[in-house]
Amino acid sequence: xxxxxxxxxSKDFARNFIEFLxxxxxxxxxxxxxxxMGVSGSGKSTLLDxxxxxxxxxxxxxxxxxxxxxxxxxDGDKYNFISVDEFKRGIINNEFLEYALVHQKHYxxxxxxxxxxxxxxxxxxxKEIDMQGLEKLKREDAPVFNYFSxxxxxxxxxxxxxxxxxxxMLDEELNRRIASSYKEREKAKEYCDAIIDASGGKSQVIxxxxxxxxxxxxxx
Numbered sequence: 001x002x003x004x005x006x007x008x009x010s011k012d013f014a015r016n017f018i019e020f021l022x023x024x025x026x027x028x029x030x031x032x033x034x035x036x037m038g039v040s041g042s043g044k045s046t047l048l049d050x051x052x053x054x055x056x057x058x059x060x061x062x063x064x065x066x067x068x069x070x071x072x073x074x075d076g077d078k079y080n081f082i083s084v085d086e087f088k089r090g091i092i093n094n095e096f097l098e099y100a101l102v103h104q105k106h107y108x109x110x111x112x113x114x115x116x117x118x119x120x121x122x123x124x125x126x127k128e129i130d131m132q133g134l135e136k137l138k139r140e141d142a143p144v145f146n147y148f149s150x151x152x153x154x155x156x157x158x159x160x161x162x163x164x165x166x167x168x169m170l171d172e173e174l175n176r177r178i179a180s181s182y183k184e185r186e187k188a189k190e191y192c193d194a195i196i197d198a199s200g201g202k203s204q205v206i207x208x209x210x211x212x213x214x215x216x217x218x219x220x
Contacts, residue, residue, distance in 0.1 A: 031119060033145050034058070034213070035129045037188070038152030039181040041162030042198045043205060044128050047152065050206045051126065055213065059123035061114050064090070064099075067106035097144065100132035103176055109133070115145060124217055131187045138191050148216060150209060151188040152198040156181065 036051075038044050051058055062076065066084045075081050082090075087107045090096055099109030110127055118125040134149055154162070159181060163169060188195055194212055198205045 031146050032124065032217075033061075033115060033147050034124055034126045034217070035134060035147060035149040036126065036152070037129055037131065037134065037149055037184075037192065038198065039154060039159055039184055040177045041159040041166075042152035042154050043162075043202065044152060046202055047198075047206060047209060048126065048128065050202075051209070051213070054210070055124075055217075057123055057217075058126045059118040061110060061118065061125045061127040063108050063110060063128070064096075065106055065108045067108075098129065098133035098137055100130055100136075102130055102132070103173075103180065112144065119145075131184045131191070134191050135187060149192045149194070150212060151184075151192040151195045152205065153185060153188070153195055154197070154199040158199045 036044055036048055048060070052060060062078060062080050064080045064082055064087065066082060066087045069075060069079075069081045073079065073081075084107065087099075087109070090109070090111070091099060095111050095113070096109040097112045097115060099107060102108050108130065110129070110133070115125050129149070134147070137143065137147055156178065160174070160178070163174060163177065196205060196208055
């Protein structure tokens with residue numbers, strides 16, 4: 001399992017991991033949001049389920065989206081489904097911490113008040129976010145919160161295999177996700193605090209993220 005942080009680090013895992021722990025101890029983790037990111041098929045949802053079942057002080061932050069609700073989805077579980085007009089009103093009123101038009105199709109975003117509500121009761125907000133959103137936050141002159149981001153990556157062939165296992169997908173959509181993954185990997189090197197090779201087994205990926213969190217968030 002490979003872990004890379006920003007900068008030029010040795011490929012040797014032990015040295016890499018020690019350097020990473022030294023790096024994260026320098027961070028001010030108060031008022032911090034933990035972002036989980038990754039290419040399609042990297043196992044973000046599986047990882048989040050594992051984290052929430054292990055750490056009682058991690059709090060899920062739901063996204064708002066303008067995309068249609070799918071069969072079996074529950075409004076307010078993973079997503080809060082709102083209309084395009086309502087989403088745009090939220091943008092105008094500066095309600096969103098971040099938002100993006102994903103795959104040039106639907107809006108996704110996070111509301112500031114939802115984050116504040118978690119922090120006010122001593123919880124660490126955890127959010128799945130896309131690269132567009134993180135990039136905007138990292139470029140802020142006066143950020144509202146602190147951010148720590150973990151990016152899950154898998155080789156293209158693994159990504160395609162996992163996506164196809166979920167069910168049928170139009171070639172156009174698959175190609176769009178492949179193209180997006182190229183950009184996401186490059187941006188992750190610049191903006192993400194940790195990059196994890198998620199092509200191994202589920203337990204391996206979760207274990208590595210546990211190590212990262214245990215050395216970051218001492219109150220969990």
